[in-house]
Amino acid sequence: METPKRGFASDNNSGVHPAIIKVLSDANNGHAIAYGDDPWTEKAKAKFKEIFGAQASIYFVFLGTAANVLSLKAITDSYHAIICADTAHINVDECGAPEKFTGCKLISVPSSVGKITVTAVVKHLHGFEFEHHTQPKVISITQATELGTLYTLEEIKALADLAHQYGMYLHVDGARIANAAVSLGVSFKEMITDTGVDILSFGGTKNGLMYGEAIVFLKEGLDNNFKYFRKQAMQLSSKMRYISAQFMAYLDQDLWKQSASHANRMAALLQKELQGIKGVTITQPVQANGVFAVIPKEIIPLLQKEFFFYVWDEHKNEVRWMTSWDTQEDDIKRFTALIRQLIK
């Protein structure tokens, strides 16, 4: 098969970091007890605890949607409501998996640059004890957001405090959490544990892993009986060592940091190169590895032929360009050169 081109469609379209391929091969050594009772899984979990605190507990699943849905299942009953941004992945990109598996209602809140605020959420915090209403139980945010933006630590803390004040939980969809941490220049612990987050979907696939994500419970007691839900949700990997080995490498060798930093730098470079191009308007703050822009409608298909990407909002001609661990400076240069040329 010929080598496919790199584009800007999705960080999921990138391949796997070579270091990850290597650890998969290294882990391929003899027998290991299936379903997680193996030394790789033990070490990977220990690494997570080192990062997030000894009170954390960690469960591996296959994919990000499952990390989100199972996180929500762990802390809800079917009569609960989950409050999230209208743009949240759980709200618009998971085909109703949260509703199907948890039975809960999702209440979507208008967002700005992909973020929700205490003010917007609090409007939905009523009807407690009234059995006709679903009972608000979770606030769920995405960090970095689906629009490539970031919550500050203060904003996360404010939402965590709000949740706790109402006996609720704060969940973070961290599909791109590495990009958030390097951009904010903080540790995972500072961003998540210390702000009061209760449960985290910790992603890796979008940052160079092959498959596998982690659910991190930040507080003790939240994962009681959780193992049964993971199994029932069809997310218990038999040959789990191959997920765990990826996370060992990802976390141990700062692979997460290098890859995310690189992707973020490429997005910043793309933003920089786009500045001054007439007809291109960047629509969201570029804080992680995505650039959103309104561009002339007529150049979209021409551009897509050379560098594949998706239109985010057809009504506005807003497009989404994602960078990745494997984006090259030269990709950006050639891409922006082509834009300039097409716009002329």
Added chain:
Amino acid sequence: METPKRGFASDNNSGVHPAIIKVLSDANNGHAIAYGDDPWTEKAKAKFKEIFGAQASIYFVFLGTAANVLSLKAITDSYHAIICADTAHINVDECGAPEKFTGCKLISVPSSVGKITVTAVVKHLHGFEFEHHTQPKVISITQATELGTLYTLEEIKALADLAHQYGMYLHVDGARIANAAVSLGVSFKEMITDTGVDILSFGGTKNGLMYGEAIVFLKEGLDNNFKYFRKQAMQLSSKMRYISAQFMAYLDQDLWKQSASHANRMAALLQKELQGIKGVTITQPVQANGVFAVIPKEIIPLLQKEFFFYVWDEHKNEVRWMTSWDTQEDDIKRFTALIRQLIK
């Protein structure tokens, strides 16, 4: 980490065939559209159609439980009943995932050597049109069975005919379908398509893949809208090429055949070596890659220390020994030598 020993606990405890590691590395080449719209997936599906017939349609998922549950979901509504062996994986090893995701009732039928018969199933085929009863809709069998035994082609056809006579479907859990095919000396098409099976969970993980299984719809029209159920069930892989690449290698290069043949030969060898050991009674016909035996209770923990395996039935001291693509003749020799020594 030190090299773990090979045991007989599960074909899931084996590692990944080196050829699979290689194709994962080969597939790690540039960008590919996520979620299955990539050339690897296209080729892997084409290969499946070559094997099962052009009318077949194929969907990849992460694991065997999901292949089963989604197969069942595709052909049921929540008021249906699914009839299976009391020993079926869907009945006893999936933590209620079939009930949770489909809403259906599972009706378990007493089995002999892991198999169910037309006579046993037909007793449950009543109450049709009676709204108080769940409506029987699927017969589900496992090939090779959970007890390492095989349905003959005639037996499969008889169950398929029975199902169709009642407007029902026949599902096959093929977690070890390769072991069945090589043991029966037939092609997948002869065993599945030609006997009238409607839907198949096609396994690979237990025969040397890292992760990933396939759902094969054998009849047209059964997979209408199925893609939504796969996504909602949290089984749509983003970097799907890495599943597809495994199946390309597995099917293209007869890797499935070599690996399964080897595992079966090792089970046969184990059976042969056990013959004549006093105190060891083989309890199920050895037709695939598993050997079930009653052994003296007192030697179980001693034996497990050297070669890990599971007790199948504690009341009877019946143990299960699984062989795999990577089992060595020497493993069998040393294992049976130890049994002989412990029994003395």
Added chain:
Amino acid sequence: METPKRGFASDNNSGVHPAIIKVLSDANNGHAIAYGDDPWTEKAKAKFKEIFGAQASIYFVFLGTAANVLSLKAITDSYHAIICADTAHINVDECGAPEKFTGCKLISVPSSVGKITVTAVVKHLHGFEFEHHTQPKVISITQATELGTLYTLEEIKALADLAHQYGMYLHVDGARIANAAVSLGVSFKEMITDTGVDILSFGGTKNGLMYGEAIVFLKEGLDNNFKYFRKQAMQLSSKMRYISAQFMAYLDQDLWKQSASHANRMAALLQKELQGIKGVTITQPVQANGVFAVIPKEIIPLLQKEFFFYVWDEHKNEVRWMTSWDTQEDDIKRFTALIRQLIK
């Protein structure tokens, strides 16, 4: 027990029309086959068909929430989305029962005076065939709305046309459909069948029945296998004749019309009496049997002591006053007199 006072809290707080008590007693005659195979049910269904057309099919359930949820279940799979007003009963007053039983996502659309428009709905009609998105399948409206307002026949038809254009269905929550029909001065057939509605929750409890509601399928083929869903949803009444007998009386003797007309007249009277009271602002068009008003905060508890009712929106001091088949002119006079007195 002392006679409780009449208030304006809810048309559910009213008792049962004496004519209904009488038919329950009349139906209490000998044995009848349980679960609906009885002459009362046959006649009640025939009456519905007379009203809505011979193509209609009718199923009785216990309550309005079930009529809604089962209506939605009949025409959806779990990956579908249901679009409704933010104020819809299914969205805010059923404790997530629609999500739990159907698995679907509810997409709530901003409403004005309880109504949604083609323009507002059409914004959510995208993502078709894209498996990451829930697939829009139903538009659900309430007639009369939760705010006591009415869709015109043209508005209903426009929403039905929109739904059908996209391969979707239009569901009407008719908990107060009698109030709507008498207010619009049209027949049920003109309002529902002729506008193209696909499925209707036909309510009676809020208009003088004891219990029991009907699901009316307006098109053939929509109720295939529906009987199993009704049973599985715990909505198949054993002594069904007592529901059916109520509907026979309700529809045969124009009881529905008299009761709804009376309730609407009482709401109109209440509106009239409120006009000119300083400090009372009616907030929604009064088109059925509810009056919504902003009143001085301090009089609310004093007023509630004499005539019970609920605050609709605490932030705005907006209250809801419902009239019923048993509201008396004198109730209105004394109520408004008290308001005048308290405001002074």
Added chain:
Amino acid sequence: METPKRGFASDNNSGVHPAIIKVLSDANNGHAIAYGDDPWTEKAKAKFKEIFGAQASIYFVFLGTAANVLSLKAITDSYHAIICADTAHINVDECGAPEKFTGCKLISVPSSVGKITVTAVVKHLHGFEFEHHTQPKVISITQATELGTLYTLEEIKALADLAHQYGMYLHVDGARIANAAVSLGVSFKEMITDTGVDILSFGGTKNGLMYGEAIVFLKEGLDNNFKYFRKQAMQLSSKMRYISAQFMAYLDQDLWKQSASHANRMAALLQKELQGIKGVTITQPVQANGVFAVIPKEIIPLLQKEFFFYVWDEHKNEVRWMTSWDTQEDDIKRFTALIRQLIK
């Protein structure tokens, strides 16, 4: 409509006791707060507490299937298993409602005369803490059973003790609990509270009520948040006073006792009259209000023409005859006379 004949098909085919019709009429007095916050409901609950103990908590629902399903939901998570008789109503007569609403697996155990034993249940009490298995959490029995037989108090206690020993609960489906209590000559408290039952579906419809059943939690803490599940399960009655008023009359005036005693006496009379009829073999101990018998196949349709009833087991020509509060001695005499005549 002409007066339908009384038959022996089902105690659900009987009408409503005249005393119940009367209290429905009496309760039809002015306004009452909907959804249970009314004086009738308060009194009915108090009466239940008087009977079962002050620690009990009571929730009304519409029907028996809902009482069972919601009882089970209250004490399970979706990964649990519920163990019951193969003949249990929850297993064969509820169209999979328990699986659909709870997500749990039902494990059916072979029964004798409708009853299960500690020995039979204990075989399924394994796999605890093993996430591949559903976790046994409930033993559910029916009293009186679906075959008109009774558990002794010792048998109930033994099953309750077994359940508690394993951290499980004992649920009793009491659709015909009144028939059981009068037959055993014990109080509800002795039969249920004192034996250690955890949760009870308390039926009334089969013993002369129009509709409505009660869920009785016998232990404190089991009903935490249960009100939300009832609402979400579509079982919260708006005009609840009409259910509560029925139970007030049913329990206050010993209506339950008179009606059940009468029905049981009629079954005993039927049994007596059948003795000595050649070709009629009674198949189950007659301990409540049902008689099961094998009769000549050819007389079944002739007999059904005059007195409607159901065939229980077509293979054996076993029929079920249920008596009720309104069965007359003369019905029995004419029925058995006809049998004698037909058999000749």
